Structure formats: C-alpha cells, structure tokens
Amino acid sequence: MQLSASAYEERLTAPRTWWLVCFLTGVSMALILLPFGTLPLLGGLVGGTAAAAVVTSSYGAIRIRVVGDALIAGEAKIPVSALGTPEILNPEEARAWRTHKANPHAFMLLRAYIPTALRIPVTDPSDPTPYVYLSTREPERLAAALESAKTKA
Structure with a gap:
C-alpha cells in the first residue's frame, strides 16, 4: 500500500453551537462554586470550559481520508x-x-x-x-x- x-x-468537526455549550458548562461550574468565593468561581469557569472543550474537540477530531489505495476512516484502514x-x-x-x-x-x-x-x-x-x-x-x-x-x- x-x-x-x-x-x-x-475532519468531522463538532458544530459551532457545541462550543457555546462548552462555555455554558464553564458558567455552570462557576455558579456551582460561587458560594466558595471568587477564586473557585474563576477556577470553575476556566476548568469547566476547558474540560468540555477537550471532550468536544476529541469527538470532532475524527478524520476520513483517502490516501493512496486506502480509505482511512477513524481507526479503520x-x-x-x-x-x-x-x-x-x-x-x-x-x-x-x-x-x-x-x-x-x-x-x-x-x-x-x-x-x-x-x-x-x-x-x-x-x-x-x-x-x-x-x-x-x-x-x-x-x-x-x-x-x-x-x-x-
């Protein structure tokens, strides 16, 4: 081959609206941590957004390629x-x-x-x-x- x-x-990227959901997940984490103060609130915003973004990015990272004489779809060749x-x-x-x-x-x-x-x-x-x-x-x-x-x- x-x-x-x-x-x-x-690349089968996730829709743009999913990135908005990532941010809203961060906002939700921030609101959950609001009673503990400003620093935990900011940590929840950043951490929640980052964690949701990693999951969304990995789900949308799958690729379909035709290379040489092979079809490569995700892990399949x-x-x-x-x-x-x-x-x-x-x-x-x-x-x-x-x-x-x-x-x-x-x-x-x-x-x-x-x-x-x-x-x-x-x-x-x-x-x-x-x-x-x-x-x-x-x-x-x-x-x-x-x-x-x-x-x-």
Missing part, C-alpha cells in the same frame, strides 16, 4: 479494492441507514449532526462487514476520490 498525498481529507460502488445518501436516506435499515455488522462512522453520508458495500468475501457507513459533509467528493483511487490501484 502506498502512502502519498491525501486525495481526500475531512480499508483497501479501496475491497470496496464496491459508493452510494451517496441524502439526509433522509442517511437517517434511515443510521436507524431502521442499519446492519449491526456494518462499520459505521457516524456523527448525527452531519446530515449526509456515504454507504459503501464491502466486496471482500472474507470480511463479514456488509458495508461502510460514513457521515460526510461532502459525499460527492469522497465518492469521486474513492473511485479515482480504485482506478489507480
């Missing part, structure tokens, strides 16, 4: 030769494949705050995974990068 410049890369034709899912179809159509054996990298997705069948007969479901803001571009990587492989 060759590793070269990434043909596609996307899948050769594009083991993947079928990608199916672009609009918000309604994506919701259906996340819920009642979902297969418990599928690899799903999903973020509910991203409405669109890509579903890619796994064609390797030795792999029990029926398909890969990836939340993505740019499903057309990801599908094109996968098809391009297939033709180069």
